[in-house]
Amino acid sequence: MKLRIDIITLFPELIRCFAETAIVKRAQDRGLVFIKAYNLRAFSSDRYRTVDDYPYGGGPGMVLKPEPIYRAVEFIKGITDSQPRVLITSPQGRVFNQSLAENLSLCSHVILICGRYQGIDQRVVELCQGEEISVGDYILSGGELPAMIITEAITRLVPEVLGDEESIHFDSFYDLILGPPQYTRPRIFKDKEVPEVLTSGNHSLIEEWRRKEALRKTRLVRPDLLERSNDEVVQEQ
Structure with a gap:
């Protein structure tokens, strides 16, 4: 097993349905990734399975209590005998991006805690050394x-998960620029023709065209990406 992802949630059925579809299912069937959902209420200590309470200091909404979440994390650590990377989905967290996905795909074990209501008791973040992540x-x-988004983004980057590993290099954000336009058959559709260079068979010209088109689109749609890039080619264009 190359990557284990445990997800703590109030709605495990959502995660289980997701884990049984498409690429994440194939990754699990091939023994490359293991995904398991845990019902947070199972770690509550009262007969009502309470997991939330009113916030100290007043205010609207409810806050997820620290005890059930902490117990869930400790339980998972106990059965896996590992020191996992703990992530907490939160709009207040670090924004999830491709670079972070690549980093997480190198981990052997990730625990994802799904936020709910007005948020999670801050002591969970501190005691579990959790990283708050926003999508x-x-x-x-x-x-x-968000947990499903993060899971799929990192799963597809685990070696051998994709049938064609080279396809990752054509993803948007792979090197901090968007991907180039893509075309397939038919060659002409409603009087719009596939760019001639793509049918030329000249791979060096095709790569040059794709690079230029990717840069052009990035400048038009996401110029902020170019400002963040350390790619000398990007800076020179």
Whole structure:
């Protein structure tokens, strides 16, 4: 097993359904990734399976209690005998990107804690040494969708998961620029023709065209990426 991902959530059925589809299922079937969902309520200590309470200091909404989450993390550590990297989905966290996905794909064990309501008791972050991760500057009702996004993004980067490893190099954000335009058959569709260079068979010209088109699109749509890039070719264009 190359990567284990444990997900702590109030809605494990969402994660289980996701884990049984597409690329994450294939990765598990091939023994490259293991994904397991844990119901947070199973780690509550009262008969009502309470996992949230009102925030200290007042304010609207509820906050996830520290005890169930801490117990869940310690339980997983106990059965895996590892020191996992603990991530907490939160709109207040570091923004998830391709670079972070690549970094996480090198881990042997990741625990994802799905946020919910107004958030998680801060002591969980501190005691579990959790890293708060955001998938964007917007609000969702819970962290299950972000957890699935993070899981798929890192799963596809695990060696041997993709049938064609070279395809990763054509992904947007692979080297901090967007991907180039892509075309397939038919060659002409509604009077729009595939760029001639792509049918030329000249691989060096094709690569040059793709690079230029990727840079052009990045400048137009995401110029901030070029400012962050250390790629000398990007800087020179």
